[in-house]
Amino acid sequence: MKPLLFMILLILFLPWTLRAGDATLVSGTVKSITGHPFPKADVHICDSEDGRPDVSAQVDGKGNFTISTAFRGRAYIVITAPHHRPVGHAIFLYGQPTLAVDAVLETYLSGTHxxxxxxxxxxxxxxxxxxxxxxxxxxxxxxxxxxxxxxxxxxxxxxxxxxxxxxxxxxxxxxxxxxxxxxxxxxxxxxxxxxxxxxxxxxxxxxxxxLPIAQGTGYLKLMDARERDLVATMMSIEKTIYNFQNAFIAAGTGYEEHAKLHDSLNTLLDADVEAYAKQTDDFQRELMTLRMLSYVELSGSLDQQQVGKAIGFATSIPPSSIAWSAYPTALGTLLKASGGNADTRAYLERVATQNMAVDVRPAALYFLVGHAADHHDTLRQVTFFRQLVENHPYNHFTTSARLSYVPRTEIVVGKSLPAFTFPDFEQPKQSITGSSLKGKFVLIDLWATWCGPCVEERDSLLKLYRQFEGPQFQIVSISLDSDPQAVRNFRKNGPEMPWQHVHLPGVWKSPPAELFEVATLPKIIVVNPEGKIIGVTNGLKGAGVDRIVARAMGQ
Missing domain, CATH: 2.60.40 (Immunoglobulin-like)
Structure with a gap:
């Protein structure tokens, strides 16, 4: 199979470095849709960055398997057999004694044509x-x-x-x-x-x-209701975020349409807050809270009273709960929505020490590092960063922290913008260079169509462009999308972006991402007419960008 295609199946299940603890016995039955036994079949539990299995076991002649793992956190189980299509499913490992699955594999071919x-x-x-x-x-x-x-x-x-x-x-x-x-x-x-x-x-x-040939569809079922609820919550959150971002793009520049979308999130938040009050099962309440935080992440225009309730619900979740593993980035949303108050920071510190799921621990530390850096609390920043690097050296949150919070060398205020030559997205035979931008104030906008905050800020950038439009001001948007067609579709159907654009393949490893030291999106770099960097932001929204540009333009 093409490794890239296989990784697309796993892309939603980010990599984790797992640690030992009480083992979980994963067991189940595997059958071929043909009804015949497999000459060979294997079960793999994957969690590594390249999607390779970390622990595997063979299926016996009767289709049964048992595999013991001490992993903690969200992982992925894959069952394979020669000449059959593999089946896979997200699983959550939190020290439970057993986890049962049932699987049927379909044949590679459905006919002989x-x-x-x-x-x-x-x-x-x-x-x-x-x-x-x-x-x-x-x-x-x-x-x-x-x-x-x-x-x-x-x-x-x-x-x-x-x-x-x-x-x-x-x-x-x-x-x-x-x-x-x-x-x-x-x-x-x-x-x-x-x-x-x-x-x-x-x-x-x-x-x-x-080759074995049969009609039918394979599947992998989780037999535990708690597992199914965790996976369903994870998928529900991902679907909500995906649908909102696509609807936002489809709405174009229509402010009324955007307002309706934010209202729809308010409606969802109201419904979950009401349902929370009626729910008696603590674990179901935790999952509801994660959904609420996904609405908060998508919109800054929600009812603040209801947002306050969601924050309270979140900090009442036991810090050790596996629920956080379904949506670890919600910890960052929680910290931001609460204003980074002392109680929330203390809660994240407890999560970082008490939660055994190692996709959650580094997430908590990463957001604590970011908050300390934003508030110039060097002691706390260094303390949390050291814990993150020493305890989770290979986690993707650690990689992001190294890029975001280790002092950079080139993209800093006061330095000259590095030389570059990128093809113009609209006119590939023409180039956009650092020297061609000299003589004017330039806002370099690093973004992607899949980045919710980036998409939400398109209207603000357009207003900024209209305010300072002229020979002395230019915006260059550089997309980190993997597919250039996604950018074309956004340009066609989304908010107006009447300035220069760049797209090069590679996403985080693309030439612009590496040159401009991109660790998070959106990232804004403001350059003066002499080519000196006068402003750098990571994740800064509307009003903050406006102030930087207005100050640079002398307004």
């Missing part, structure tokens, strides 16, 4: 774009000769199956062949065939009729 087959392997680094096309004979047996310079030759088969107008790209997978001495898991949901060879080339044959 094959367009073409190619082979990939060590000889081409398993790349889809330059595989060798296999040739069928009159009996439908496919074959190809591949280089085999090593004693162990690894390969996979890529089948392009006819399905009406043609297969979707996400249905094209690399799977093991039927000719092998052993099978090797590829860490992306499928297997590789391994042949022991002595010749410089090896002829590989493949018979489609040997």
């Amino acid at each position: 094959v367009d073409s087959i190619q082979i990939i392997g060590d000889f081409n680094r398993f790349e889809f774009d330059n595989g060798i096309l296999m040739t069928p004979d009159q009996n439908g047996l496919y074959s190809a000769s591949i280089p085999s310079p090593k004693k162990r030759t690894r390969y996979q088969i890529v089948i392009y199956e006819s399905k009406g107008a043609g297969p979707r790209s996400d249905e094209v997978r690399s799977i093991n062949g039927i000719q092998y001495d052993e099978l090797e898991y590829d860490s992306a949901g499928d297997y590789r065939s391994v042949i022991n060879t002595t010749a410089p080339t090896t002829t590989v044959s493949f018979d489609v009729s040997k």
Whole structure:
């Protein structure tokens, strides 16, 4: 399977470094949709940054498995078998004695209508774009000769199956062949065939009729109601955020439409606050509170009395609760919405020491570091930063903290803007350079269509542009989206952005992100006509940006 496609399935389940504690016994049954037993099947619990399994176990001949893990936090269980599509599901591990699942795997092929087959392997680094096309004979047996310079030759088969107008790209997978001495898991949901060879080339044959074929859809079910509720809450929050951001984009520059969207969040908040009062189950109350905090994160225009209630509900959640693992960034929302008061800071400190889910501990420390930095509390900033780096060195929150709060070298007030040459998004044959922007005040806006605060600030930037529009002021928006089409769609359907634009691939590792030391979005850099940096902000909204620009322009 393409590792990138597999990672898209895992992208919502961010990486965590897990720690030992009381083990949880994960067990269950796995069946093929064909009804026949698997010659081989495996269960993997994944939590690492590259999606590779951290612990695995084999399914026995009767379809049963047991896997013991001392992990804590949100992880991902994946069940795989040769010639079957993998199934996966988010799980939450918090020291419970057992966790039961039930799974059925569908076959890779649903029919025998094959367009073409190619082979990939060590000889081409398993790349889809330059595989060798296999040739069928009159009996439908496919074959190809591949280089085999090593004693162990690894390969996979890529089948392009006819399905009406043609297969979707996400249905094209690399799977093991039927000719092998052993099978090797590829860490992306499928297997590789391994042949022991002595010749410089090896002829590989493949018979489609040997593959299991059946109609039906695979699934993986969590048998524990608490697990299902945690996953449902996580998915509900992600859906709310996704839908709100898309609706905001679709609303364009219509202020009435934007107001309606914020009103809809007020309605949701009111309903959850009312339901909270009627709910008697403490754990369900915790999950409701997480949903409330997602509304608070999306809008600064909510009823402050209701927001105050949500803050109170949140700080009444036991600091050790696994519920925070469903939405760790809510801790940052809580700290911000409360104004960073002493009680909330103390609560986050308790979370950072008492919560065993290590996707939660670094989140609490990260937001405490940020709050201390914003308030120039160097002692607290250093203390929390040291705890974060020493106890969670490989966590993504730690990476962000290093980028955000370790002193940077180039993008600081008083230094000259580094030299750059980026293609103009609208006119790729033309370039935007640092030297071409000299002689005017420039606001460099680093943003992305998937960034809620960025999208919300488009209207404020437009007002700012209209206020200072002229030869002495320019805005350059630099998108960190992975897909340039997302930017085009936003430009077409979203708020007006009548200034220069840049997009380069790479997201956080793109040239602009690295040059301008981007750790969080939105990020604003204000430059004077001499090319000197006079303002740098991370996550600063409307009025704050206005003040920086107005002061720079002498107003």
